[in-house]
Amino acid sequence: MMTGGHVPVPILLGPVRCIGCEPGVPPSGATTFRDEVHYQYMVGGGATYTAWEKQRARSMLARKVFAAVGRSCQGELRVTNLKASAFDIYALVFAFYRVDVEVEAIAAVMPPEACAAPAAPKDGANAGEDKE
Amino acid sequence: MSRLAAGLMLGAVLTPVAATTGCAGARVNITAERARFPISMSDAVRDKSGELYGPPSFQRLGTFSVEATKIGILYSAVAPGSPLDISDAVNSQVTAVQGEAVIRLSVTVSEGCAFLNSFPVLNALPIWPGCVPITIEGEIVRRRPKPPAAQQSGVSGD
Numbered sequence: 001m002m003t004g005g006h007v008p009v010p011i012l013l014g015p016v017r018c019i020g021c022e023p024g025v026p027p028s029g030a031t032t033f034r035d036e037v038h039y040q041y042m043v044g045g046g047a048t049y050t051a052w053e054k055q056r057a058r059s060m061l062a063r064k065v066f067a068a069v070g071r072s073c074q075g076e077l078r079v080t081n082l083k084a085s086a087f088d089i090y091a092l093v094f095a096f097y098r099v100d101v102e103v104e105a106i107a108a109v110m111p112p113e114a115c116a117a118p119a120a121p122k123d124g125a126n127a128g129e130d131k132e
Numbered sequence: 133m134s135r136l137a138a139g140l141m142l143g144a145v146l147t148p149v150a151a152t153t154g155c156a157g158a159r160v161n162i163t164a165e166r167a168r169f170p171i172s173m174s175d176a177v178r179d180k181s182g183e184l185y186g187p188p189s190f191q192r193l194g195t196f197s198v199e200a201t202k203i204g205i206l207y208s209a210v211a212p213g214s215p216l217d218i219s220d221a222v223n224s225q226v227t228a229v230q231g232e233a234v235i236r237l238s239v240t241v242s243e244g245c246a247f248l249n250s251f252p253v254l255n256a257l258p259i260w261p262g263c264v265p266i267t268i269e270g271e272i273v274r275r276r277p278k279p280p281a282a283q284q285s286g287v288s289g290d
């Protein structure tokens with residue numbers, strides 16, 4: 001599962017950047033974030049043995065975002081690409097299965113007056129709580 | 133004649149190989165180009181003044197949910213109907229409960245297409261469809277009314 005977790009930084013999908021705002025064009029940003037979650041399973045067999053591997057990668061998006069902009073009042077991310085895929089391949093005694101979700105985002109700069117706004121929610125300080 | 137025999141032998145070898153080889157799948161981009169509400173993959177959303185809101189400041193109104201299965205052909209290289217735009221679902225579900233935003237948006241790919249993607253023999257064909265089942269969920273929220281004291285000392289950044 002790909003999610004932003006409990007991080008006090010908006011990670012926005014779509015053209016609306018705030019409550020009450022009109023849809024607008026996402027700003028350009030210098031810093032690009034990329035994250036991926038996946039689950040894959042691979043199995044291969046021979047005459048005398050069978051080997052398999054199972055791998056699961058959890059989302060590190062919240063951690064990356066918080067490390068980069070979480071302590072800044074200007075922190076905000078705009079998702080530029082969100083992609084899901086599933087793929088299956090087998091050949092003779094080899095099989096491979098993978099599902100994944102990828103996200104790319106850019107850090108958007110907030111107007112300076114936003115820094116005068118009240119602080120972030122208290123429960124949002126936990127950057128490491130990824131759901132999966 | 134020897135060519136025919138060689139061809140038959142080659143076919144005899146390659147047919148079982150082809151029958152036990154294949155791949156299929158699908159990929160899809162998820163967008164919300166026409167959404168009229170903010171959609172956040174985290175807990176936080178700002179308001180117009182730049183104030184940051186998190187779960188304590190929100191009233192949870194319901195769950196946003198979209199389920200879709202997208203098809204891919206040519207070994208997942210081509211995805212007809214892509215991207216998956218969740219704008220209409222966001223607009224209708226948020227409006228229905230008079231919400232203001234979607235937070236904690238999550239995207240999950242389930243294993244529901246494993247049978248189709250790994251279907252024996254036929255998935256060696258490029259026209260055999262693969263698929264990707266997607267579940268997108270979030271929480272529909274609106275801001276809690278601030279207590280009078282907070283309203284007086286509240287948004288100073290306007």
